[in-house]
Structure formats: C-alpha cells, structure tokens
Amino acid sequence: MSAFDFDPDFGPSSVKVANLAHFVTRAARRQRDKPAFVFGEAVWTWSEFETRIDAMAQALRDRFDIAKGDRVLVQSQNCNQMFESMFACFRLGAVWVPTNFRQTPDEVAYLAEASGAKGMICGAEFPDHVAACLALATPPQFVISIGGSDFGEEYDDLVSAHLGARVPDAPVERDHPCWFFFTSGTTGRPKAAVLTHGQMSYVVTNHLCDLMPGLTEHDRSIVVAPLSHGAGVHQLTQVAAGVATILPGSPNFDVAEVWRLVERWRVSTMFTVPTIVKRLIEHPAVDEFDRSSMRYIIYAGAPMYREDQKRALVKLGPVLVQYYGLGEVTGNITCLPAHAHTLGDTPAARPGTCGYERTGMEVSIQADDGTILAPGETGEICVIGPGVFAGYYRNPEANAKAFRNGWFRTGDLGHLDEEGYLFITGRASDMYISGGSNIYPREIEEKILLHPGLSEVAVLGIPDPQWGEVGIAVCVAKPGANVSEDEIAALLAAKVSRYKIPKQIFFLEEMPKSAYGKITKKLVRETLEARGLLRLSEEA
Template sequence: MQLTQALTRAVQTRHRFAATLYNDRQRSWAEVGERVPRLAAGLRALGLQPGDRLAVLAFNSDNYIELFFAAAWANLVIVPLNTRWAIPENVYSLQDAGCAGLVVDDGFAAQVPELLKGHPMDRVVHMGDAPTPAGMQAYEALIARTPPMADECGRDDELCGIYYTGGTTGHPKGVMLSHKNFIAASINWIATLHFSDETRYMHSAGLFHLAGASPAFALTLAGGTHVCLPKFDAVLAFEAIQTHRVNYVLFVPTMINMMLNHPDFERYDLSSVRYCEYGASPIPDAVLAAAIAKLPSWEFIQGYGMTETAALTVSLPWRFHFDGEHGPHKRQAAGRAAYGVDVKIVDPDGQELPRGTPGEIAVRGAQVMLGYWNKPEATAAAIRDGWMHTGDGAWMDEDGFITIVDRVKDMIISGGENIYSREVENAVHAHPAVRECAVIGVPDEKWGEAVMAVVALKDGQRVSEQEIIDHCHTLIANYKCPRQVVFREALPLSGAGKIMKNVLREPYWQGKKRSVN
C-alpha cells in the first residue's frame, strides 16, 4: 500500500475529468498527474531527502492537495501545521518533527520570519497566488523548471505523515501515520461513506485535520472531484454548492448550525447535495432535526474517529436517523464499527465490558497509527495489545451501536476542535497573578462546549476576566482561549491533592443526560 496509488489510479481512469476546483481554477486529473511528479522533483532539487519532514502551513487549496501527493511521490513525510494555532505552537511542531522544509501560502507567508526564529531553515516554498516573497521558492516555478521524477513513494508501514494533535501533557503530540493507514482508511471511507468517481466533494474542514485530509485521499482514490474552500464560511459554502453542483459535504455540527441560522440561507439552491457527513463533536438533536427538515435532499451520516485512527472508525448511516428495524433512538448513537475496524468497550484493564455498560472505546485495525513521534511512553500508554485506547467513554448496545457519554481524557470539544485543558491551564498559569486554575468545558448553544477557566489568584493580586483572556491570546490559538473566567478563593481538592474538576463541572451539567454537549 502506498499513498500515490490513489493518484495513479485517478489519472489512469479519470484523466479527462475535473480533479480540482478552486476559485475560478479547474485542473483535470491528467494535469494533476503531470504536475505532481514535477513538484516532487522540485522539492528534491531543493535538497530534501527521502524521509525528511516537510511542513505545510496553508489554507485549503488545489495546490495543497497536489502537495500531499508530491510529498509522498518524493518519499517525504508531510507535516501539516494547524492554521488556527498561535505561532509558538507551530514552532514547537516544526522543532519537534525536525522539519527540513516549509511550504506556506499567502495567508501565512508573513509568519515565516517568526516561525524560522524558532526553527531556522533555508527551504521555504511559497504556494500562494500573490508574488513570492524574497528568500522563498515559488511553487509554480518549481513545477515549471523541474523535469518529472519517478515515483519513489514509501509503502505499507513506512511513515507518510505526522499530524499534530493537542496533548494532555501540555504539548502537542505528533501522530505518525503510515501509507497503509491512509490507504486502509480511504478504502473504508469509500465503502462506508459512498464516495465514487461521480462525487463532487466540498472541502470545508481544514486539510491539516484528518477530517480534511482523510476524505482528500479517499476521494482521490475514488477519482472524484475536489471542490476547495480556503476555510469554512457559510456564504462561501452556499456559493460553492450552488455554482459547482456539489453533491457531498462534511461539516462539524457548529458549521451546520451556522448555515441553518444564516440570514442568506434561503437565497441559495443547495439541493445538489446528496450526502452530508457530520462529526468531530456530538450534534444537538434540535440542530439535526432542523437540518433534516430544512435540507430534505440531504442524507446525513455521522462519523466518529480520531487522528490516531486515521479518522473514520464508527459510522451512523442515514436510515438509522429514524425509528426503524433496530428500534428508536439510534440517532443518538455515534454509530457502528466501520469496515475493517474492530471496536469494543473496555474497562481500565482493557477487558471488554458487557453491552450497555459504560467504558472506554478501544479500536484495532489497519488504520491505527504507528505511534506518537518521539514519545514512546505515550505510544505505549495509548496502544496496548494492539488496541488503540481512545480516551472516549461510551457504551455499546445489543446491535453494536456505540453511544458516547463522556471523555476519559481531560478534553473539551468546542466547534469540532479538540482542546486539551492542560494546554489552556499552562497559558493561564503563566499569568503572574494566577495561583492555580482548572479549565473545564461547559455547555454552549453555539459551539457545543465552551472553555471556562476557574482561577484562584495569588494573595493581594487583582486581575479582570478580560485580562486573563487577553493574556491567553498571546500564547495559544484563539479557539483554545477561555470564553469565561470564574474567580474563586480556592479550588476543590481531593484527598490526594488533585483539583476535582468533576465538582467544578457539576453545576453546569445538571439536568444533562451526558457530560458532553
């Protein structure tokens, strides 16, 4: 298994058809198939060697999708950086992965000097449409001037990409994914989620996310058409669906809610969409009901997964969103195991629990990561006896449907983004007035959950809620920063001296059926 198999098949079987649509630019699979080997050769001509890590910090585009396959063609390891992270966070990822090259677009070219202060390098490629800044290589020039190279892609369990995800230790962890991980996930995606060569898929999730990258690989394998939005915006999504007759979309619940409540919603023809996958966080039932009512041509499919499992592991098909052969209330579940994936609910010792008993979701299969980059202890803690322990609490019913009820890991999901409280706590604690703090997720109608910091100040210190929030904005990504700060004289402690977050959460989750929103 090698990632470039997806591209070579698409070129072989769909060379005359549209591969990518971005703004007013359209490229066929034949054009993409001609450009990728030249880009791969251009990257190698810069001095990058097989196995080198190549970082990319960019919004979604047709070029980004080409870069995925060019990096694999040149046997480089792609390291997508999070467009929503603060500069220090991405500097950490560059340093941790030991990246030898960096690709940026127009949106992030200005950050390069700050990024390189923390991780100097002389191989920086600009793949935007504006003039190339001094000291950078032009993406299109690399393609134009470099003869194509033969495919030197890695294969099977060789490392293909490192995707950084938030960490419980206060630093992001680099999830190592192989060629086998990506191809297995792509085949699973096609089988489970109905991708075909007639699919016109709109990329609204960031390609630095597996929610963006995994469908990009699967769609290429299927030979469909990529419709690229730079990033999610309700009006951009409306216009792209209407103009390009998009028939497949993926949204996190927050995006769906924003679209349904947008004042221009009724102005657009969205009837071309047949399938809508949603996931990354639970969807409020009222939002799902409204979506089903307002978008009658759409079939909704829930997907559950994580970076460590190359995305999709559990899926809830459209027919189970309604009462039927398996009884009522199935749409409250995340779904059943996808093809080629083993899923079970386990106790802390890894023993499978009886149906209906809450425990932790564990996953096994060809999609499970190689491990965490340079973190063998974290890898050993996550993958035990071949099973990836997800940290998500759930129970399984007699039909194999999994309902998520809580999180074993101390994590908040806001607007579909994973936020580890330790990272936010580190930022809050850096304020000189703070004595101790705990960060929790509280219910939020718009974002699902909102980040709240509960803070105890040092004796004699006075600071406002906004000062704490502004301080955090200088250290971490905006979406991770507290939306609320509550001050207390002291935080509740257990007998072992640990802050009891369950006590802090309790007042906000009273009356809720589960401890996630």
C-alpha cells in the same frame, strides 16, 4: 538506506503497497481533461493537476534534496498548492506534515521541531511563523512560499520551472510513514500520529465502502474545513474515486458561497463538523440554491445536538452520515449511515449513538485493567483494526500509554448496546471539543498561570449550542492581587490560538479540592453550579 532509518521506532514491513500518489495517476489516465480541482474561478484538469504535482515533486527532490522519509512542514490555509503538496510529498516517499493554520508561530515552531522537518512550505501571510521556525536550534533547511514573500522561493515559480517533469512514485511498504497527523494527549503537548501508506489505503477504501457507497467520477466534493485534518482525509478519498474537489475562493467560511458552488458544480459530497452543518441549514441561502445533487454530508469531530440533527434532516433530507474517530484512527472507528438517521426519538432510533463498527474494525469497552465489559457497561472505548495508526513519532512513553494488549485506547468513555451501537458518555481526560477542534485544558492553564497575580486555575468545557462546547476558566488570585478578566484574555491572546481562549473567566476565593488536596474538575463544576454561575454561562 532504509526508509525508517530516521526513526528506530518504526521498521519496514515486507509488504509492498501502492504509493498513495498513484490515486492521482489513476484518475488522470481516465479523465485527463475533466476537472480535478476548482479553487474559486480557477480550474485544473486531472492532467494539469498531476503535472503540477510532478513539478513540485521534482523541485523538492532535485533542488531541496527531499528524499524518502524526510518530513515537510506545511503551514497554509486551504489552497490548491497545499493539496498538491500532499501528493508531491507522497510521490517522493516523504512525509507530509500539515499544521492547523490558526496556530500561533510558537506552536508551529514546536511542530517543526517535534517532527524534525527538513523543509517548510508556508503561505505568504505567515511570515512570523517562518521566523519562529527559522529561530529553532535545528531550523528547516529551506522555506517555499505560497504567494510572493521575503522568506522563500515562490511555489508557483518552482512549479513553472519544473513543468514537464515526470517523477515516478517512490516504492513504499505498508508501514512506511506518509503523514504526521498532529494530535494531543491530556498534557496538551502535540504528538505526531504516524499515518502510513498501507493504513491510509485501507482508510480510503473504508471511507468509500462505509461512508460514501457508490461514489464515482461523476460526483463532486466541496471543502468546508481545513485540509490539514479530517477534510484532507476526505479529499484524499475523493481523489481515489476520481471525484473533483471544489474549494471555495473566499478565505473565510461563506455559507452563501458554499451553496452557490453546490448548485454550480452539482456537488454531491462534503465533510464537515456539526457546528458547520448548523450554520449551513440556518442561513437563508440554503433555500436560494439548488442542492438536490447532495448525496452525502458527512460530519464528525463532535457530537451533534439531537435537535440540530433533526432540523438538518428536515432541511436537507436523508443525506447525513456520521462517523466517530480520532486522528490516530483517522476517523475509522464507527459509522452511522444515512439510513440510520431518523427523525423519531423512539428506542429503535437510538438517539445519541455514533453508530456501529466500521468494516474491518473492532470496538471493545474496557475496564481500567483491560477487562472487556458487557453491553450496557461503561468503560474506555478501545479499538483494533487496519485503521489504527502506527504509533506516535519518537514518543515511546505515549505509545506505551496508548496501547494495551494490542488495543488502541481512545481515552473516551462509552458503552455498546446489545446490537453493537456505540454511545459516547464522557471522556477519560479533561479534553473538550469546540467547533470540531480538540482543546486540552492543561495547555491553557499553564499559560494563564504565567500571570504573576494568580495562584490556581482550572479550565473546563461546558455545552454550547453554537460550538458544541466552549471553555471557561476558574481562577484564584494571590493574596492582595487584583486580576481582571481583560488581563487574562490579553495574556492568552499572545500565547495561544484564538479558538482556545476561554469564553468566560470566573474568580473564586479558593479552589475546591479533593480529600487528597487535588483540584478536580468535577468539584469545580459542582461549585459553579451551586453558585448559579455555570447555569448562567451555559445559557449565555
């Protein structure tokens, strides 16, 4: 049976490639007894790391019948088991389907359904998420619990029962799926971007080439973001280079702990987002520990305010590296390397740029009809190259919208200068980015409109010095209805993740509309500005 029988949208290529799990084997051969993964005070060597991955792969294969092409949903905070599960799935040719652990039970259940997950690995602290998934018409066939729980066999018990197993890497082709990276479009409905073994091998190589040149097994990397998204791609790259992964033991982000671990383990790389960089440099602990080992602090996910960028350069030195990308291109669009980060605001410094094309990738700025625009002209940012994903899982309509003439359409607006540096000037959609997370207004608007006293609502993002952007909601109540901000906040608290809830809620007598009777965010924003509300909100 073909590995792609589960989805007719994808067909096997004739080009065989190395299974991504082979990265672990390569490192374990050279560095058997050296640290591979550190979690709090626990340390696993490369040999132990691979042994645990083999054990879980055998448990998934022999006990739960996971085979090539099967999807395994993972709902977990950062931990060693979560990272191991990535390679256990890869080893079997299965598809790793990690969630954002902050998502609600209903949101995670949707991801389980949309991915067709055969099984689920879940942290013991998320019983409601398991219950929501098991209530589906086609629920996962099994659940493995990370930590003791009432809902599944315990992960570490399964590993202990299968220690000593040696599971060979499943043969894979270039276009064989390995990871469903959930992203969203303007509708806010999550879509599974299909990442493949061949694509990710290229991305890892490109990360080493463009973002972290000269990385070796003598480097160390610390995790300060969820492994389910960009941090997971970054750590996959570290494994490929034989770099040990350092995972803080605190469940919440602790700046002092991060800098303490940087000193203790001589950490040299980290992946993060601008808001976290800001917190790292503003905390007094930045000056209490030795951070001279840091070589690359890579940030992405949102633009960094220029003043924050300069403060980080002054405090940390020339270690900042920026990249621009999307889940569909696994961050692989542009790069602004460390030497291109400068303190001056001269034209040569290009303030506001997100860099130039990654090696092997090509960016074009296109008009609505697909015409490629000249330098300096603003249009949609489009990209081609081996870093572009295979498409959305079982979503031909989304695939048709995402590609035009072979180019992937990012939905972002920008322009290139004469030397090929990219500047992002806006978004084709209404999406905004808060704390590195994409937020899609329509999803929130639909939830707010469940309130019986509301007739119309608009959600939009505004600049915020801490989070990059935050959401605000503008509501119109039905005649005679009396709706409060607290009521809307309570409604949302039960239906969407906390980070998606608007920070402020305004009420208007009527919603501004275009000549065609449509609510447009531009007119809403202008109305708030005219009343002085938006200005006050941005300063709050």
